Amino acid sequence: MITKAFREYKDQDVVFTNANEDLNIKGIIKYLAKRAVATGTASEKELTTTVMVVGMPNVGKSSLINSLRRIGVKKGKAAPTGAIPGITRTVAGTIKVLDSPKVYLIDTPGVMVPHISDPITAIKVALTGAISDHLFDEEVIADYLLFMLNQQQDHSYMTLYNIKEPTDNIHEFLPQVAKYIGALKRGGELNLSAAAQFLIKQYRIGKLGRFTLDDICPESLEIFMTQKAEEGVSRRQQKKADKLEERKRKRVVFQHSQGDSKL
Incomplete structure (x- = not known):
């Protein structure tokens, strides 16, 4: 559904992958080779293309590059990885992932919008790990999770953490998780912060199931893509209007300056 939506509204090729399982990695390499040949004029062995890997923090850009390198040129890890955002801080040069045609990738630091106005969107981004955990209240993130x-009607957490019945109350839920994992502070007090951290980590590594935090039904995707397209048109129109207004202002200033010089 997502692939179809991107192709229809954004005219983009979309491939879902998993660097931990090398899912669709060969397909990406074939796609890169195809694009290199399509855009080059030299023989295949002499062709060289460089691709920049761009995305939000902690989405697996470096892991993807390492998988492409391992499968494409049979070499080991070249890009540093970690479970927290911000591991890649600078552009460190090119990494070869294919010999013929020659394909190089550039690993880049995560790109994040400067401000997320919608609080629910911000919580979703934090839950995925794209924002450093210390910038958000982990119990709030756990509550949303x-x-x-x-x-999602997914109550597998009952079996995982020995909980008797489903609950929407995070204040009841976290103490039970804390007991299950033995998260205690000095004096035997339950460590709810540690329980929240544990729960968030369990989600990120797939222990609580694999599902998206957004509504991806066809109707919702169509509405979202249409809105984004309209927003893009509106921004372009606004920029054009701003430029015209700026030119008008400069023209008025110039005319006034000419009048003053004649005096």
Whole structure:
């Protein structure tokens, strides 16, 4: 559904992959080779193309590059990886992932919008790990995660953490998780922060199921893509209007300056 939506509204090729399982990695390499040949004029052995890998923090850009390198040229890890955002801080040069045609990738630091106005969107981004955990209240993130699990009718957490019945109450849920993992502070007090951190990590590594935090039904995708397209047109129109206004202002200033010089 997502692939179809991107092709229809954005005219983009979309491939879902998993660097941990090398899912569709060969397909990406074939696509890069095809694009290199299509845009080059030299023989295949002499062709060289460089691709920049861009995305939000902690989405697996470096892991993807390492998988492409391992499968494409049978060589080991070249890009540093980690479970927290911000591991890649600078552009460190090119990494070869294919010999013929020659394909090089550039690993880049994560790109994030300067401000997320919608609080729910911000929580979703934090839950995926694109924002450093210390910038958000982890219990709030865990509360949203519990809400989403219940929305998905996924109550596997009952079996995982020995909980008797489903609950929407994070204040009841986290103490039970803390007991299950033995998260205690000095004096035997339950460490709810540690329980929230544990729960978030469990989601990120797939222990709580694999599902998106957004509504991806065809109708919702169509509405989203249409809105984005309209927003793009509106921004272009606004920029054009701003430029015209700026030119008009400069013209008025110039005319005034000419009048003053004649005096």
